[in-house]
Amino acid sequence: xxxxxxxxxxNRVRQSAGDRVFxxxxxxxxxxxxxxxxxPLIYVVSASFSSTDAVxxxxxxxxxxxxxxxAYKAVLDNxxxxxxxxxxxxxxxxxxxxxxxxxxxxxxxxxxxxxFGRNIFSGLILFTMxxxxxxIPTYLLIRDLGxxxxxxxxxxxxxxxPWFVILARTYMSNSIPEELYESASLDGCSVYGMLWYxxxxxxxxILAVVALYCAVGNWNSYFDAFIYLSKPExxxxxxVLRNILILNSMDIGRVADLRNMATRQGMTxxxxxxxxxxxxxxxxxxxxxxxxxxxxxxxxxxxxx
Amino acid sequence: xxxxxxxxxSPARNQSDFARKVKRSIPYYVLILVPLAVxxxxxxxxxxxxxxxxxxxxxxxxxxxxxxxxxLLRHFTRFLTAPSAVRVITNTLAISVYSLLASFPVPIVLxxxxxxxxSNRMKxxxxxxxxxxxxxxxxxLVSMIIQFxxxxxxxxxxxxxxxxxxxxxxxxxxxxxxxxxxxTGVWQATGYNAVVYLAALxxxxxxxxxxxxVDGASKVKRILHIDLPSIAPTIIILFILNTGSILSVxxxxxxxxxxxxxxxxSEVISTYVYRMGLVNQNYSYSTAVGLFNALVNGLMLILxxxxxxxVSDVGLW
Numbered sequence: 001x002x003x004x005x006x007x008x009x010x011n012r013v014r015q016s017a018g019d020r021v022f023x024x025x026x027x028x029x030x031x032x033x034x035x036x037x038x039x040p041l042i043y044v045v046s047a048s049f050s051s052t053d054a055v056x057x058x059x060x061x062x063x064x065x066x067x068x069x070x071a072y073k074a075v076l077d078n079x080x081x082x083x084x085x086x087x088x089x090x091x092x093x094x095x096x097x098x099x100x101x102x103x104x105x106x107x108x109x110x111x112x113x114x115x116f117g118r119n120i121f122s123g124l125i126l127f128t129m130x131x132x133x134x135x136i137p138t139y140l141l142i143r144d145l146g147x148x149x150x151x152x153x154x155x156x157x158x159x160x161x162p163w164f165v166i167l168a169r170t171y172m173s174n175s176i177p178e179e180l181y182e183s184a185s186l187d188g189c190s191v192y193g194m195l196w197y198x199x200x201x202x203x204x205x206i207l208a209v210v211a212l213y214c215a216v217g218n219w220n221s222y223f224d225a226f227i228y229l230s231k232p233e234x235x236x237x238x239x240v241l242r243n244i245l246i247l248n249s250m251d252i253g254r255v256a257d258l259r260n261m262a263t264r265q266g267m268t269x270x271x272x273x274x275x276x277x278x279x280x281x282x283x284x285x286x287x288x289x290x291x292x293x294x295x296x297x298x299x300x301x302x303x304x305x
Numbered sequence: 306x307x308x309x310x311x312x313x314x315s316p317a318r319n320q321s322d323f324a325r326k327v328k329r330s331i332p333y334y335v336l337i338l339v340p341l342a343v344x345x346x347x348x349x350x351x352x353x354x355x356x357x358x359x360x361x362x363x364x365x366x367x368x369x370x371x372x373x374x375x376x377l378l379r380h381f382t383r384f385l386t387a388p389s390a391v392r393v394i395t396n397t398l399a400i401s402v403y404s405l406l407a408s409f410p411v412p413i414v415l416x417x418x419x420x421x422x423x424s425n426r427m428k429x430x431x432x433x434x435x436x437x438x439x440x441x442x443x444x445x446l447v448s449m450i451i452q453f454x455x456x457x458x459x460x461x462x463x464x465x466x467x468x469x470x471x472x473x474x475x476x477x478x479x480x481x482x483x484x485x486x487x488x489t490g491v492w493q494a495t496g497y498n499a500v501v502y503l504a505a506l507x508x509x510x511x512x513x514x515x516x517x518x519v520d521g522a523s524k525v526k527r528i529l530h531i532d533l534p535s536i537a538p539t540i541i542i543l544f545i546l547n548t549g550s551i552l553s554v555x556x557x558x559x560x561x562x563x564x565x566x567x568x569x570x571s572e573v574i575s576t577y578v579y580r581m582g583l584v585n586q587n588y589s590y591s592t593a594v595g596l597f598n599a600l601v602n603g604l605m606l607i608l609x610x611x612x613x614x615x616v617s618d619v620g621l622w
Contacts, residue, residue: 019524026418033415034434037492040449041437043460058463102340115333116326124344130549130603133351134595136582140368141351157347160340191332220442223557227583238444245448246561269458276445276452283440291433298500 041284048072048273052266055273071267071274081275083233084240091225091236092218095155099214100207102159107168107206108199112181112191122169129162135227142228153228154218154236164210167297171206172199209297212290216283241279245272358593371589380593389577397573400554403483405547408491408498413540415495416502417532421524432503435496447561450489451476479567486562486571501543505536541619549606552598574598 015023042062047055051066059065075081109115110122132138142153180198189197222238229235235243248268353368358380360371374380384390415435422428438446453459454475462472475481509531517527556575563571572580574594582591606621614620 016523022524023421026421030415030418030422030431033495034431037435037438037496040453040492043453044449056458058458058460058467060460102343105336106340109333109337112333114329116330118333121337121341124341124349128344128348130606131352131599132348133354134592134599135578136588136592136595137351137354137357137368138347139583140354140357140588141347144367156343160344160348191336195336216440220440220444221557222442222444238442241442241444241448242561245444246451266458269452269455272448272452276449280441280445284437287437287440288433291436294436295500295504298504 044273044276048270048277050270052270055270056266071270072278074267074271075274075278080232080235080240081237081244081278084235084237087234088219088237091151091154092215094151095159095218096211096214098155098159099161099164100211103161103164103168103210104195104200104203104207106160106165107172107203108195110165110169111172111176111199113178122165125160125162125165128160139227147228149229149231149234154224161214164214167210168203168206172203176202205293205296208290209293212293213297219283237279241275244275355592355596357589358596360589362588374589380590381597383590384594384597389572392569393572393574393577394552396570397552397554399570400483400486400559400573401551404487404490404554405551407487408494409544409547411491411495412498413502413536416499416506416536417528419499419503420506420532421528432496432499435499437496438493439497441493443557443561446489446493447558450485450562454485476562476564477566479570482562482567482570486559490558501539502536505539506532509535537617538619541613541617542621545606545609545613545621548609549602551605552601 043060046062046064047060048071049064049067049069050060051068052070054060054065106121106125110118110125112118115121133141138157142148142157145152147153176199181194184194184198220238222236222242225234225236225239226242229239357368357371359377360368360373362368363371366372376382419428419432422431441449453461454473456462456472456474456477461475466472473481475485513531514527517531522530552574554573554575556579559571559573560576560579563576575598578591578595578598581587581594610620610622
C-alpha cells in the first residue's frame with residue numbers, strides 16, 4: 001500500500017507532455033462548466049439585492065449594485081406567497097411521511113425470503129413503474145372519490161413509489177445480516193417485532209435518502225396541485241410561483257408607488273428575482289449538508305436497478 | 306428447481322405445504338395490505354379506466370356504462386389521421402431525440418474528467434456546484450429563462466446590446482424554443498446525472514490504473530481502455546431506459562415554456578393529452594392518445610433492450 005502511494009507520487013512528477021495537455025484541457029473545461037452552472041444562480045441573488053434602477057440599466061453583473069432589501073420586504077408582505085409556503089410544507093410533510101411508511105412496509109416485506117409470494121407482490125409494485133392508467137382515468141377516479149380540492153391526491157396515490165421500494169428492499173436485504181432475524185426468531189420474536197426492533201433501527205440511512213428525495217420532489221412539483229386543486233387558498237408554493245412568475249399576475253400596487261410605467265416594470269422584475277431566491281433558498285441552503293445522502297441513494301440504486 | 310423436488314412428494318403433502326407457507330406469511334400479508342390497497346385503487350383501477358379509449362364517455366353513464374365506439378379504434382384512427390397529430394408526434398420526437406443526444410454524453414464526460422482530477426477538494430467543489438441546479442424547481446427554472454432572456458431587462462440581451470448587437474426576443478421566436486428547452490435541461494441535470502457514473506467509476510480497481518501506468522498508458526488511453534469499458538454497462542442501461550421514454554416529453558417544463566408564438570413546435574403528446582382531456586373535456590379521445598403514447602414507449606423499451614442484449618449482453622431483463 002505504502003509503496004503504491006509513493007509510486008503514484010513519483011508518477012505525478014514525471015507526467016508525460018500528453019498527460020499534462022490533457023490535464024490543462026480537462027481542468028479548464030471543468031471550471032468553465034462550473035462557472036456556466038453557477039453564474040445564473042449568482043446573478044439572481046445579486047440582482048435581488050440590487051436597486052431597481054441598477055437592474056434596469058444593466059449595471060448588475062456579479063455583485064449587488066446599490067444594495068437594499070426592498071424587494072424582500074415586498075415579497076414577505078405578499079399573503080399568497082406565505083400561504084403557498086404553508087401549504088407546501090403541509091403537502092410535502094404529509095407526502096414524505098406517507099411515502100416513508102409505505103416504503104418501510106414494502107421494503108421490509110419484500111426483503112424477507114420467507115415471505116411466501118413476494119415475487120408476485122414485487123411484480124405488482126414494479127409494473128406500475130412502466131405502465132399506468134394515464135392522466136384522464138386517474139383524474140376521473142380522484143374526481144369520483146370526491147378528492148378534488150383536498151390534500152389526498154397530492155400525498156396518497158404516489159406514496160408507493162417503486163424506485164424507493166427497490167432502494168429500501170436492496171438496502172435491507174444487503175446490509176442487515178440474516179443471522180439477526182434467525183436469532184430473533186429463535187427467541188420468539190414475531191415478524192412485527194423484527195420490523196420494529198431490527199429492520200427499522202438499522203435502516204436509518206436509507207430512510208433518510210428516501211425522505212430527502214421525496215421531500216425535494218414534492219416541494220418542487222406543481223403538476224398534481226395544478227390538476228387537482230382549484231381554490232387559491234389551497235395552492236402550494238409552486239403553483240403560486242407559476243401564477244406570479246410566469247403568468248405575471250402579481251399585485252404590486254401597494255409596493256411600487258406607480259411613479260411611472262418603467263419603474264413599475266422594473267420593480268416587478270426585481271421582485272421576481274427576490275421571489276426566486278426566497279422560494280429556492282430552503283433547499284439550496286439545506287443541500288450541502290445532505291449531499292452525501294443523495295450520492296448514497298444513487299450508489300445503492302445503481303447496485304441493483 | 307423447487308417444482309422438481311415437489312413433484313416427488315404426494316399431492317396431499319403439497320397442499321399442506323402450501324397452506325403452511327401461506328399461514329407463516331400471514332404477518333407479511335398484513336403489513337403489505339395497506340400499500341397494496343393504495344396500489345390497487347390509485348394505480349390498477351385507473352388501468353381499467355383505459356377502456357375509455359375504446360368508448361364514448363358519457364358523464365351520466367360512467368366508465369362502465371358508456372357505449373363502445375363503432376368501430377372500436379375510432380379514437381385512435383382519428384388521432385393518427387389528424388394533421389395536428391403528425392405535428393404533435395414530430396415535435397415530441399424532435400425534442401426528445403435532441404434532448405437525448407445533447408444531454409446523454411455530457412454527464413459521462415463530466416464524470417470522467419472529475420474522476421481524473423487529483424485534487425479532492427476541487428473535485429468535491431465542482432461536483433457540488435454542478436449538482437445544485439437539481440434542487441431548483443421547474444417553475445423557477447422556466448421563470449429564470451424568461452427573466453434572463455427578457456428583451457429589455459434580461460442580462461442575456463443586456464450583454465448582447467453592450468457588445469453592440471440587436472436584442473433578441475428568445476421566448477417570442479419559435480426557432481429558439483428547442484435549443485432553449487434542451488440546453489437549459491443540460492444545465493439543470495448534468496451534475497445530477499453524473500453521480501451515477503461517478504459511482505460506477507469509483508468501483509474501478511486501482512490496480513488496473515497502476516498496471517496501465519506501468520505499461521506506459523497515457524491518460525487518454527486509460528480513459529478509453531479502462532474507464533469507458535468499466536462504466537459501459539451503466540451507460541447501456543441508462544440509454545435503454547431513456548429510449549423507453551423517447552415518445553414522452555415531461556409535461557411540467559414544456560407546458561410552462563409554451564406560449565402562443567411557439568405552440569407549433571412546443572405542443573407535445575403530454576400537453577396535447579392535457580389540453581384535449583382536461584381543458585376540452587374530451588376524455589375518451591385524450592385517453593386513447595395517452596394509451597398510444599404508453600404503448601409506443603413500451604415497445605421502444607422492449608426493442609432497445611433486445612438490441613442491447615444481442616449486442617452487448619447487458620440489459621434490463
